[in-house]
Amino acid sequence: MYAIVEIAGHQFKVEKDQKVFVNRLQTEEGKQVAFDNVLLVADGDKVTVGAPAIDGAQVGAKVVKHLKGDKVIVFKKKRRKGYRVKNGHRQALTEIVIDSIVASGAKKAAPAKEVKKETPKAEAPKAEKAAPKAAAKKATGKADDLKKVEGIGPKIASTLVEAGISTFAELAKTDAAKISEIISGVRGNHVTDTWPAQAKLAAEGKWDELKKWQDELDGGKA
Structure with a gap:
């Protein structure tokens, strides 16, 4: 047997x-x-x-x-x-x-275990460190080119995205005073009065109207 x-x-x-x-x-x-x-x-x-x-x-x-x-x-x-x-x-x-x-009728016994060396587990990344990356990814997932707004350059656009404003619709809903506060750390004399209105036209796809208006602006100032 x-x-x-x-x-x-x-x-x-x-x-x-x-x-x-x-x-x-x-x-x-x-x-x-x-x-x-x-x-x-x-x-x-x-x-x-x-x-x-x-x-x-x-x-x-x-x-x-x-x-x-x-x-x-x-x-x-x-x-x-x-x-x-x-x-x-x-x-x-x-x-x-x-x-x-x-062959049959035996009671189940606890299975014998093979001795294995324990391997140290990799520490999970801390939530605090992972959060900023996740937030940035969420903010930039469907971002618009904010530089199409007269008066906004690459540095300001990056600053706005970091603050959670990455689309024309979000910029249109933001008060000009709040925008000035957000970009206060960027060097230069920035006039934000027309940015929400410009962003609204961009969000609505009225590019011809926006272009005509921007031809009359100087750095975002009417």
Whole structure:
């Protein structure tokens, strides 16, 4: 009688009293351990195949000892690059002896776990740092070219976008005094009285009317 069972991520064909070396288990030496993920059980001519595992089947074993496998050399080389790296590795193993193979009716046991080294988790970016980028992306997602308003240059347009005014419609709804306050840090003598009205024409698509008016303006001043 034999069985095919999954132990610590690998499949093994096992028989009673057989010694098997598997990836390191957390079970202490001398303790019993049971494996429920049995994929196939063969008893003479009777073969039972799971889908994928056989319900009620179980393989029992005893942990003999924990040990390390033979050293494996990992050598990497890149031609004409001067790159050579040599590393050695010894896999952590557990020696077990198969005690029993039950085809059905076994109680479910807690699965044996493979020992894995914990890897440090990358810290999530702080919300405070991520917020400005998200806000800027939202503000500039459907931005209009504010420089089409007479009197607005690249620096002022950038300042307005940073303040959350990125479209003609938003600029049209903003009071001229508020605009002056927003761009107060930009050097120059800026007259903002006509900017909301210009932005309104732009938002409505009245470009001919806006162009005619702008021909009469001087830096945004009537």
